[in-house]
Amino acid sequence: MKLSVYLVAYILAVLSLFVISSKASEETGIYPCQQCHAVLNVTGLVREETVHDKNLTIGAHRGLYCANCHKAPTVWIMEGLNDTLVEIGIKDIHSREKLDEMNLVCAKCHYDIYEDYTRLAHGNSTFVCEEGRIINVAGYKGVIYSFHECKEYSKFTPVPARACVECHNPHNPTMEPLSILPKQNYVAPTPKQDNVVYGTLAVTITAMSLIVLAIIRGERR
Amino acid sequence: MDIKALIDTIKYILSSGLRGSKSYYLFLAGLTIMMIYGLYNWVFVQHAPIFLKSEYGGLVVTNLTDSVPWGIYIAFFIFWVGVAAAGIVFGIIAYVFNNESFKKVAVLGEVQAIAAIIIVLLLIIADMGQPLRALILMPQLPNLRSMLDWDFVVLTGYLLINIIGLLYTIHMYRQDKPLGKKFIIPFIIIAAPFAIGIHTVTAFISQALTARPIWHSPLLAPRYVATAFASGPALLLLVLLIAEKYMDRFKVDEDVYKKTMYVIVGSMIIGLYFSLSEAQELFWYTNEPWKKAQAELLYMGKGQPGYLVILFAGWIILGTISVLLALIPRYRNSYWGRVVIASLVIVAVVFEKTMTIIVPAFIPDPLGRYVVYYPSPIEYAITIGIHALGLIIYAVLAKASLLTIIKHYEK
Amino acid sequence: MKEEGKIDSKKRQLLKAAAVGIGAGMVSFIAIERNKLMEVLRPVSLSEIIGFVEAEEGLNKYEKRAREREAEIKKMCRAEADKICLDKGEDSAECSEARNRCEKIVVKATPPKPGTRFVMALDINKCIGCRRCAYACVMENNTDRDIGIEWIHVLEVHRDDLELLNTNIDYGEEAPKKDYVYIPMACMHCDEPSCVYVCPVVATWKEDDGIVVVDYDRCIGCRYCITACPYGARRFNWKKPRVPVLELNPNMHILGNVLRYPHVVEKCIYCIQRTRDGGIPACVEVCPVGARSFGDINDPEGPIRRILEKYGAFVLRPETGNKPMFFYYFGPARTPPRSKEEG
Numbered sequence: 001m002k003l004s005v006y007l008v009a010y011i012l013a014v015l016s017l018f019v020i021s022s023k024a025s026e027e028t029g030i031y032p033c034q035q036c037h038a039v040l041n042v043t044g045l046v047r048e049e050t051v052h053d054k055n056l057t058i059g060a061h062r063g064l065y066c067a068n069c070h071k072a073p074t075v076w077i078m079e080g081l082n083d084t085l086v087e088i089g090i091k092d093i094h095s096r097e098k099l100d101e102m103n104l105v106c107a108k109c110h111y112d113i114y115e116d117y118t119r120l121a122h123g124n125s126t127f128v129c130e131e132g133r134i135i136n137v138a139g140y141k142g143v144i145y146s147f148h149e150c151k152e153y154s155k156f157t158p159v160p161a162r163a164c165v166e167c168h169n170p171h172n173p174t175m176e177p178l179s180i181l182p183k184q185n186y187v188a189p190t191p192k193q194d195n196v197v198y199g200t201l202a203v204t205i206t207a208m209s210l211i212v213l214a215i216i217r218g219e220r221r
Numbered sequence: 222m223d224i225k226a227l228i229d230t231i232k233y234i235l236s237s238g239l240r241g242s243k244s245y246y247l248f249l250a251g252l253t254i255m256m257i258y259g260l261y262n263w264v265f266v267q268h269a270p271i272f273l274k275s276e277y278g279g280l281v282v283t284n285l286t287d288s289v290p291w292g293i294y295i296a297f298f299i300f301w302v303g304v305a306a307a308g309i310v311f312g313i314i315a316y317v318f319n320n321e322s323f324k325k326v327a328v329l330g331e332v333q334a335i336a337a338i339i340i341v342l343l344l345i346i347a348d349m350g351q352p353l354r355a356l357i358l359m360p361q362l363p364n365l366r367s368m369l370d371w372d373f374v375v376l377t378g379y380l381l382i383n384i385i386g387l388l389y390t391i392h393m394y395r396q397d398k399p400l401g402k403k404f405i406i407p408f409i410i411i412a413a414p415f416a417i418g419i420h421t422v423t424a425f426i427s428q429a430l431t432a433r434p435i436w437h438s439p440l441l442a443p444r445y446v447a448t449a450f451a452s453g454p455a456l457l458l459l460v461l462l463i464a465e466k467y468m469d470r471f472k473v474d475e476d477v478y479k480k481t482m483y484v485i486v487g488s489m490i491i492g493l494y495f496s497l498s499e500a501q502e503l504f505w506y507t508n509e510p511w512k513k514a515q516a517e518l519l520y521m522g523k524g525q526p527g528y529l530v531i532l533f534a535g536w537i538i539l540g541t542i543s544v545l546l547a548l549i550p551r552y553r554n555s556y557w558g559r560v561v562i563a564s565l566v567i568v569a570v571v572f573e574k575t576m577t578i579i580v581p582a583f584i585p586d587p588l589g590r591y592v593v594y595y596p597s598p599i600e601y602a603i604t605i606g607i608h609a610l611g612l613i614i615y616a617v618l619a620k621a622s623l624l625t626i627i628k629h630y631e632k
Numbered sequence: 633m634k635e636e637g638k639i640d641s642k643k644r645q646l647l648k649a650a651a652v653g654i655g656a657g658m659v660s661f662i663a664i665e666r667n668k669l670m671e672v673l674r675p676v677s678l679s680e681i682i683g684f685v686e687a688e689e690g691l692n693k694y695e696k697r698a699r700e701r702e703a704e705i706k707k708m709c710r711a712e713a714d715k716i717c718l719d720k721g722e723d724s725a726e727c728s729e730a731r732n733r734c735e736k737i738v739v740k741a742t743p744p745k746p747g748t749r750f751v752m753a754l755d756i757n758k759c760i761g762c763r764r765c766a767y768a769c770v771m772e773n774n775t776d777r778d779i780g781i782e783w784i785h786v787l788e789v790h791r792d793d794l795e796l797l798n799t800n801i802d803y804g805e806e807a808p809k810k811d812y813v814y815i816p817m818a819c820m821h822c823d824e825p826s827c828v829y830v831c832p833v834v835a836t837w838k839e840d841d842g843i844v845v846v847d848y849d850r851c852i853g854c855r856y857c858i859t860a861c862p863y864g865a866r867r868f869n870w871k872k873p874r875v876p877v878l879e880l881n882p883n884m885h886i887l888g889n890v891l892r893y894p895h896v897v898e899k900c901i902y903c904i905q906r907t908r909d910g911g912i913p914a915c916v917e918v919c920p921v922g923a924r925s926f927g928d929i930n931d932p933e934g935p936i937r938r939i940l941e942k943y944g945a946f947v948l949r950p951e952t953g954n955k956p957m958f959f960y961y962f963g964p965a966r967t968p969p970r971s972k973e974e975g
Contacts, residue, residue, distance in 0.1 A: 112942070113964060121753075121925045121935035121942075127911040139879060140777070143767035146917055148906075153738050153883040156911035161922075177760040177970055178920045180805040181767060185780035187286045187592055188870040196262070196598040203258040204605060210251030217244035218467050270872045270894035279871030279894050280853075281779065287867050290855035350853015350868070350895025358833040358852060369832035369856055431952040432826065432862035510797040587864035587949075588785060588817065589797040 069105070080104030081111070099163035106164045123161030130155060141182050230392045237624050238617035249616065252609040259606010262599050263347050271351060280350060282599045288592035289583040293600050294348035296575035300452070301337045301344070301611070302423045303445060303574060305379065307453015308334030309416035310484055312386075316405045322474035325626060326461060331387045332618040333457055334416075338380040340611035347603050368426040375422050379415040386412065391622060394629040420445050433582040434512035435503065435519070444495040445574075451488035452570035454481045455563040460619065462560060468620075470627055478559060485566055486547045492573070493540050511585070519581040525593040526584070529577055536573035539565050694741035697849065698886040702739040705884070705891055709734035712877040729878060736882035739890050742908040744841035750902050751842065751929040752916070753939045754816065755963035758923035761786050761807040761814030765915035765924065769818075772903060772914035773889040774881050776873035783867060783900045784818040784915060796948060810969040816915075817948070819844060819865040819900035820956030827857035827866065836897075842929075842957055843902050845887040853895040862952040866899045902926070921967055929957075 071077045071085055080086045081104040088102060107114035116122035128134070132150035139145040168175065239249075269278030285292050311330035315323035346352040363370040386408055393400055424442035431437055458481050461473050503516035517523040522530030543565035552558030585591050596604070713730035720726045766784040775781040787799035791811050799815070808814060821844050828836050828844065835850035836857060858866045872894040884890045885905035892898055903913035907926070916924040927934035936959075939945060945959035 116935075116938060116942070116964075119933060119935050119938040120927070121938045123922050124917075124919075125912055125922075125926075126917050127906070137771075139771040140767045141763075141770075143764050143771065143918065145768045145771040145914070147771075147881070148883065148911075149736075150883070153740065153905070154742075154909055156906065156909050158910065158912065175921060175967060177808055177967055178762050178764075180761065180807050181763040183802055183804075184763060184766060184782055184785060186288065186590065186782070186785060186801060188281050188779045188868075190284050190597055191282060193282065193598050196266075196602060199258065200598055200602040200605070203254055203602075207251035207255040207609070210247050210254070214244040214247035214251065217247065218242070268895075276872055280868070281870035283870075285870070287858060288864070290858040290868065345854075348854070350855070351851065351893075354850070355833070355852035355854065358835075358850060362833050362850075364829075364831055364834045366829045367832040367856070369830070369854060373832070426856070427859075430826065430830075430860050431954075432860055510795055514797055583859075585797060587796070587862050588787060588801065589799045590801060 069108070078105045079108060081107040081114070094163075099166070103164050106170075117161055117164070120158075120161060123167070125158065125161055127156040127158045129153070129157070143181060226392055227388065230388050230395070233395065234388075234391060234618065234621040238619075238621035241620065245620075249613060252613045252616075255609035256606050256613065259603045259609065262602045262606065267347070267599055267603060268352070271353070282597060284595055284597040284600065286592050286594070288586040288588075288590055289580065289594040291348070291579055291583070292594055293576070293596040293604055294344045296579040297604055297608075298341050298344040298348070299423060299445070299578055300571060300574040301340045302376075302420050303449025303570070304453045304456055305334045305337030305341065306416045306420040306446070306449045307451075308332075308337065308383070308457070309412055310450065310454050310481075311457065312409060313413060314480060316409050320476070320480075322476045323480070325630060326457075326473060326477060328387060328390045328622045328626065329457060329460065329464075329619060331383045331390070332615065332622055333453070333460070334383040335380065335387060335618060336611045336615035338376055338383070338419075339614055340607055341376060342380070343607045343610065344604070347607060368422060368429075372419070372422045372426060375415055375418045379412070379419050382408070382412050382415060387618065387622065391625050394625045397629060397632060417446060420449050427578075427582065432587055434509055435515040436582050437512075438499065438502065440495055440499055444492060444499065447488050447495055448492035448570045448573055449488075451485050451492055451566050452574070454484050454488075455566040455570075457481065458485070458559060458563045459567070460615075462556070462563075464619065464623055468623055468627070470631065471623060479554075482547060482553055482559070482562070485563070486544055489540055489544050489547075489566060489569075492570075493537070493544070496537065496573070511587075514585050515581045518584055519577060524584070524591050526580070526595060528595075529581055532572045532575075532577045536569050536577065539569035539572065543569060694743075694886050698739040698741040698890075701886060701890055702737060702884075705739065706734055706737050708891075709737060709877055709880065716877065726878060733877060733880050733882055737880070737884065738882060739884045739886055740905060740909075741886045742904075744839045744843070744908065746840065747930060748928045749842040749930050749957075750821070750907060751927065751936045751957050751959065752902065752913070753925045753936055753945060753959040753961060755923040755925075756813045756815060756960050757963045757966040758921045759786075759808075759814045759816065760921055760967050761788060761803065761816075762920060764918045764920060765816055768914045768918035769900070771879060772881055772906075773901075774873075774875045774884070774891055775867075775889075775898070776869060776871070776892070777876065777879075778874050779870060781867045781869070781873075781898070783865075783898075784816050785864070786814055786816045788812050788814055806970055808967060808969045812969075815948070815960070817863060817865070818915075818958075819902075820863050820947070820954065820958040821900075821902065823955035823957060824953060826860040826862065826952070826954055830856045830860040832856065839887075841908070843904055843907075844899075845901055845904065846897055846899060847887065848890065848892050848896045848898070851896040853897065855897065857897055862949050862954060863956070866897050868897050869894050923963075 066075075069078050071079050076087055076089045078086050078088055080101070084101075084104055086101050086105050088105065090098070094102070103114065103117070113122055126134070126146065127148075129148060129150035130152070132148060135147045135149055136144050137147050164170075164173075264272050266278045267280060267282055269275040283292065308330035311323055311327045314320050315327040346355075349355050359370065359373055389404060390400060393404075421442045424445040427433065427436040428439065428441045429437070458478065461477065464471055465473050500516075500520060503512055504520050507513055507516070514524075519529050519533055543562050546552045546558065546565070547562050552562065580594055583592075584594070710731075713727070713734050716730045717724075717727040763786050766782045766786060769775075769783050770777075770781070773783065775783065785801055787796070787801055788803040788807065788809075789796070789799045789812065791813050794813070796815075803809075803812075821838075821842055823838075825836075825838055825844050828838060832854060833850055833852055835852065836844065836846045838844050853868070855868055858868060869892050873892050875891065881889060883905050885901075885908070888901045888904035903911070903915075907913060912926050913924075916926045925935040925939060927936045929936045929940075931937065939959070939961055943961045943963060945961040947956040947959060949956075
């Protein structure tokens with residue numbers, strides 16, 4: 001009886017050790033990506049690869065596989081929202097349609113922000129006018145102000161926000177803060193008025209002496 | 222009273238008011254110099270962009286800012302509204318309580334009201350950015366919710382009532398007729414509420430603003446009225462003492478001085494009591510951050526400008542001293558005692574009513590900034606000039622009306 | 633005796649009539665609803681006073697005045713441009729640019745579009761306090777450059793406080809700091825604007841699309857509105873405003889960025905010259921982190937609805953009861969503080 005208990009305990013202990021060790025090997029071991037990458041002739045450390053500057057063992061990206069985003073046969077095809085396949089890394093100047101398509105890749109994970117973006121709650125917004133142009137001028141206290149030069153200032157049409165990759169670096173999307181412009185004015189500066197000080201003093205003293213004289217004279221009466 | 226009599230009365234007032242001894246002319250000359258200098262600074266410097274369409278000048282020459290948009294002009298505006306309101310005290314004692322000795326000097330209250338309201342209106346006009354526009358637009362497009370319009374209405378109404386009262390009184394006295402009941406009863410019934418009204422509405426301008434927590438208390442209007450009924454009679458008392466000294470055959474009954482002193486002391490005590498009550502609420506218990514910050518600036522001198530706490534302490538100390546002095550009959554009934562008490566009351570109320578009311582409400586401003594406000598030299602010059610003009614009007618009208626009274630009562 | 637009786641009965645009738653009258657007055661005063669009473673006390677517009685003739689002309693009135701102002705400003709601008717040309721030479725770039733600007737000047741009087749209600753929302757998490765909005769606003773709205781009237785004031789306040797009393801406007805260039813947020817403040821375009829209630833000449837009012845405007849031709853410069861505003865949003869032209877011709881924005885609105893007179897009050901008008909014609913305010917356009925969103929709150933597809941539904945929003949100083957139409961919210965991600973030892 002005692003022996004059987006020990007036996008069960010021993011078996012359980014061995015099993016648990018096995019389970020733990022297998023889990024450990026999963027964490028420290030090889031990702032399935034590498035199998036593909038071996039085929040694709042892509043080398044490199046997968047957990048901390050240099051291109052994305054991301055550690056795939058911590059943070060929000062923990063547990064992600066390369067294949068979650070990149071689709072075979074090349075890394076230049078990525079999966080976007082609703083299982084669309086988007087080609088990235090093309091050499092030409094990106095057309096608006098192409099950029100819209102590429103936004104879907106970002107939208108796959110950052111869906112809320114994508115929705116904000118489509119409704120102009122996230123991202124830059126601007127407008128254009130007919131036969132007009134936007135001139136960026138350095139203006140008051142060094143601000144870069146978008147001056148709208150239009151033929152007629154009557155009908156403006158809003159423009160959709162710029163695509164994700166036009167503002168964010170896809171490999172390091174967090175924006176660093178820009179420089180801070182000079183301090184603000186909130187007190188109207190009073191011009192110097194020394195002459196008024198002297199004038200007021202002179203006038204008040206003259207007038208007061210006249211009044212005092214009048215009072216003394218009046219009393220003597 | 223037809224047009225001819227009206228013109229005749231005005232001519233009489235001007236001729237008798239402007240005629241006097243050499244010292245009287247010296248006195249007027251001194252005031253005129255200050256007035257001309259002040260008005261010059263107002264028209265040709267401060268309001269030059271409006272009156273002269275010039276590039277220079279403008280309200281920028283004042284030390285007012287977007288944080289402290291109201292300064293010394295509005296501060297003295299409030300003080301003189303109080304002085305004007307108290308002019309009716311003599312009328313009430315004379316005609317409501319039917320006091321013969323006060324009837325002799327009641328017209329002086331009207332004179333004081335006229336002079337004070339003229340100072341008040343000039344101070345507002347000097348403070349306004351576009352005075353000409355204001356005079357055209359205010360009667361045309363009133364906003365019934367704006368207390369400034371109501372203030373304009375009651376101020377001009379009170380001025381009108383007092384001018385009518387003064388002219389009618391002088392007209393009747395010149396013909397050696399007593400003032401009839403047909404005139405006195407409607408006059409007091411209309412003028413007394415207006416007198417309280419001008420000061421109450423002036424307090425209402427600032428009282429209901431949630432943006433300015435230190436004003437946002439229903440005690441503001443009562444406190445205004447209470448201290449007004451101290452400073453106004455005190456000024457009247459001083460004027461009576463001066464007139465008795467410098468005018469031949471003018472005698473004021475002892476009863477007038479005694480009763481006026483009672484009014485002053487009573488109002489001072491009420492005013493000091495209201496100050497205590499406000500200090501308790503603002504300083505002791507409130508947790509509202511703005512109210513607390515503004516109260517600490519006013520009562521404790523935390524932050525700049527530091528003169529506010531000095532002025533407030535001055536009000537409490539001088540006010541208490543004047544009340545204590547007035548409680549002792551020996552001082553209360555002597556000539557110099559009266560002069561000292563009345564002067565102390567006026568100085569104390571100037572401390573309480575002017576800058577200590579206006580400035581703390583703006584520091585800190587709604588964005589939490591402490592923008593310090595000191596009146597600039599031009600502001601001083603214009604304020605002095607306007608006061609000089611008011612004093613000239615006071616002197617001329619008082620002289621004319623007192624001469625009429627003397628003649629009337631001698632017969 | 634009989635005659636006396638007659639007089640008595642007359643007196644009694646008079647008293648009766650007076651009592652009935654006072655009673656009726658009291659009853660009607662109590663019976664009248666508070667809302668109706670408030671309606672009576674509401675600011676009266678010009679059209680209400682002068683009647684429907686003025687109301688019919690209401691639109692034309694501003695059109696007419698806008699054209700007058702346009703001619704005036706063009707004349708003034710050309711004189712300035714001539715000075716520049718004399719100074720720099722006829723062929724210089726400045727000269728032609730100045731002339732070009734003067735010819736482009738247009739003063740509009742676009743009326744509000746029915747059914748719209750403009751609202752701005754600002755993501756405090758994103759804002760880095762760079763003050764670009766404040767200065768772009770100056771460029772767009774032709775405010776005085778001598779005093780430097782800035783409609784937007786950016787305040788730094790600690791995250792765990794958010795009390796506007798403890799703000800700092802003079803923060804240096806090391807922003808954004810850790811544990812601090814930056815709150816740009818301008819006119820909140822309140823639903824219950826205390827500035828409008830106190831104006832003695834109805835020179836400022838709330839338009840149908842939610843924009844609180846100032847009529848610069850009517851403002852008397854009493855500064856009561858500055859005193860009444862709990863957000864410190866209003867600015868006063870303490871002197872004759874000066875705008876260099878080369879920086880003049882030719883796109884003007886008669887109730888917006890048209891050149892101001894000396895001694896009038898001005899404030900943010902949500903860039904009325906842009907937004908009434910379908911554009912967006914300059915501060916929204918310039919914001920480098922996209923913290924600001926502007927739109928029509930009645931538009932179900934617009935950014936404002938999205939923000940209110942997704943993140944919720946709050947207003948500043950709600951205790952004043954002004955019901956601001958400028959919402960602040962804490963968005964999904966924070967712009968990281970400037971990297972420093974303490975950061």
